[in-house]
Amino acid sequence: GAVVSQHPSWVICKSGTSVKIECRSLDFQATTMFWYRQFPKQSLMLMATSNEGSKATYEQGVEKDKFLINHASLTLSTLTVTSAHPEDSSFYICSARDDRGQGWYTEAFFGQGTRLTVV
Amino acid sequence: GQQVMQIPQYQHVQEGEDFTTYCNSSTTLSNIQWYKQRPGGHPVFLIQLVKSGEVKKQKRLTFQFGEAKKNSSLHITATQTTDVGTYFCAGNSGGYQKVTFGIGTKLQVIP
Numbered sequence: 001g002a003v004v005s006q007h008p009s010w011v012i013c014k015s016g017t018s019v020k021i022e023c024r025s026l027d028f029q030a031t032t033m034f035w036y037r038q039f040p041k042q043s044l045m046l047m048a049t050s051n052e053g054s055k056a057t058y059e060q061g062v063e064k065d066k067f068l069i070n071h072a073s074l075t076l077s078t079l080t081v082t083s084a085h086p087e088d089s090s091f092y093i094c095s096a097r098d099d100r101g102q103g104w105y106t107e108a109f110f111g112q113g114t115r116l117t118v119v
Numbered sequence: 120g121q122q123v124m125q126i127p128q129y130q131h132v133q134e135g136e137d138f139t140t141y142c143n144s145s146t147t148l149s150n151i152q153w154y155k156q157r158p159g160g161h162p163v164f165l166i167q168l169v170k171s172g173e174v175k176k177q178k179r180l181t182f183q184f185g186e187a188k189k190n191s192s193l194h195i196t197a198t199q200t201t202d203v204g205t206y207f208c209a210g211n212s213g214g215y216q217k218v219t220f221g222i223g224t225k226l227q228v229i230p
Contacts, residue, residue: 036220043207043222044162093161107152107164108209108218 003027004096006111013084013118021079021114023094029074030096034108035067038091047092050077074099084118091115121146123210125221133229138195140224142208150211151184151191152218157204165193165206198228 003026013019023033031052036044048069049057056069066088068080077096081088095108122145132138142151150169154162166175168184168191175182181194191210195202205225209218 041225044220046219095162107167109164110154110161113161 004094004109004111006094006114008114009112010115011117013116015085015118016083018080018082019084019116021081021092021094021116023077023079023096023111025075025096025098025109028096028098028100030077031074031099033071033077033094033096035069035077035079036093036095038093038113040091044093047079052077081116084116086118089116089118121210121212121219123208123219123221125208125224127224128222129225129227131227131229132198134200135197138198138202138226140193140206140208140226142191142193142210142221144189144210144219146189146212148188148210148212151188152209152211153182153191153193154207154209154220155204156207156223160204162207195226198226200228200230202226203228 005024005026007022011019033050035047037047038044046059047062050069050071052071052074058064066082071077091113093113094111097108124143126141150167152167153165155165156162166182168182171188172186173184179196183192191208193206205223207223208221211218
């Protein structure tokens, strides 16, 4: 199946610093990618929808200035956690749909996830 | 907004027993997808249901989509230790790219 690569798989950073997470679709193009956050033993909470060439659409309650999303190409979206604090520690996962699919009927492929720990 | 409820949140079964997780949406869905997430891993797509009343099987897994397209279930027959993980349903109301995930059902299989 299609592959979505997410990097890094884990990162530890100091409070106040910024962290960038990359999400790449390796063998397909994805105009739209999704960023999720998953707390321990909880479901995936959609943070934002990343659209190539335009601004991301953020879910209610997600600070757009804190979680910067850039979708610069059809195969790459990045999520930057700015001025990270311990409460931002979480598992962040991206997903993407193949543009050749049938829109919302197309399965989403997930990246491996990034475990962020802010100390 | 769209809400997707999933029960139970946790299920422990003896190896060989059957297991079922249920998903219920507050709105009519255009399709529903099921994912499995192993401990420490990322969600992996299992199947998608689109038609009202649809039933699909994958070996020991049976997926159903309700007639009203508001509920779905995943049934595993004769569970094995390899079935351990969290099973998520994810619903889509059509017209939107995003899906809404259920809270997931964590399955533990006791050998």
